[in-house]
Amino acid sequence: MSQSIEEKLYLIRYKADDQSHLTIRNQDVCLNCTSKECNFFCPADVYEWDAEGHVTTVAYENCIECGTCRLACPASNIEWVYPKGGHGITYRFG
């Protein structure tokens, strides 16, 4: 019954906005970040370091809006706002 994170996220109803509510303030900060903790603590695997492009990629469509990245990024380099009203996740159970 153990599933991959993709399978887990597939169970949540989303209404994605066309604009990201998550912004990396400065990609150079990510380049110099040694721990890249956001690649781990996010419960929806939103953040991934793209080693070739030297950027942190942001899959905001998967975001479950917990807010962990906002306060856990060691450099406070993630700008986090709520998705537009009525957008983002909708829990059916909660």
Place this chain on the structure above:
Amino acid sequence: MADERFDVVVVGAGPAGAAAALTAARGGLKVALIERGEYPGAKNTFGGVLYRKQIEQLIPEFWKSAPLERTVVEQRLWLLAKESAVTVSYRDDRFNDPPNCWTGQRSKFDQWFAAQAEAAGAVPIYETAVTDAIIEDGRVVGVVTDRDDGELRANLVIIADGVNSLLGKRLRAHREWKPDQVSLAVKEVIALPREKIQDRFNLDKSEGCTIELVGETMGMAGLGFLYTNTDTLSLGVGVMVSDLKRLRVKPYEVLNGLKQHPMIQRLIEGGEVKEYAGHLIPEGGYTAMPSLSGDGWMICGDAAQMVNAVHREGTNLAVESGRLAGETAVAVHEREDFSSAGLQRYTDAVRKSIIHKDLKKYKGLHGLLSFPESEKLFGQLPQAVNDALFEFLSVDGEPKRDKQKQAFRKLEGVAGGRMDLVRMALKGWRAMNG
């Protein structure tokens, strides 16, 4: 929208906001209830347990009509080691009548609760995110929303926007929480036929049980939980964000680990995962609580860190604080005093309430939840207690006196020595008794 003026704008239609809106609307005030989700509860999740006392104060016998899951008659605590568990539980039929608490699902309950506020006259403004506060002469006089022409003006703003509380931060009611003041909980809702749930958990038709899980969180400060709903189970785990950062662990892998535990695996076997959810839980307690009121505003529930982590109580404290804010809103409208001096009444009411008293009792807990103490308490100790009992209960020809010695040695080993074990116990006692 801009033409309309309200007495009170409530931001967030969770338990705190709905309780505030309901109370203020009943008191004759013109109330707007704003929610960013598609419906109240759409963004909300919890373990979770809903308690009677605080909701009953607003809606007598609400359990006869509210969407609830099972009445909790048994509470279990499991101390997990890798392949085993020490279990303690308390079951009592007296928890049935009057019901003490229920398991619940927030998308259903929050919608119902907010509908009660609407029925009392609160104006629902859903699918609307608040982006800022309107401040004039140092006083909050409304909010800005993401709707076109989206300013809403009011005498008072009640902030009930949950743990992330962007509005609370905007007003500098609090600064950003530190990673050791919040835990991240992830949860799965797992469907099983109701008869299976009743058989596996030894329950009658409407009865439910809760299991709190200590241990097997990779040494991180945190708790797992497995609760019975009507025809689903809620299985989850919350761990301190500072520990997740330190260990660089994926939160859902901790949950996947719990699902493999032999004690849990057999209870969820054959179930179908219906939903995955994640949310922050305020864990800072008493010392992390912000100022509760100011010029034109009050703050309630998770947004004000009102969670009792030891007893996993949160929704009840949210409802209590919402009610107190609603009552204050009615009182200050009689005197037309919306200043911080007038709204001090809310802060005073919270101080006299169970919210302040209970959080104060456990104010030392935060110290125990920090590394390296946390690693002993949540990692080594549960394993040592299990190993000690294994030794003690194994009938293998060794004298009991020797077995007892070995068992104690295992526990002392975690603390560092006999005196350290006593010290650890004392520290724990103090943390629980403020």
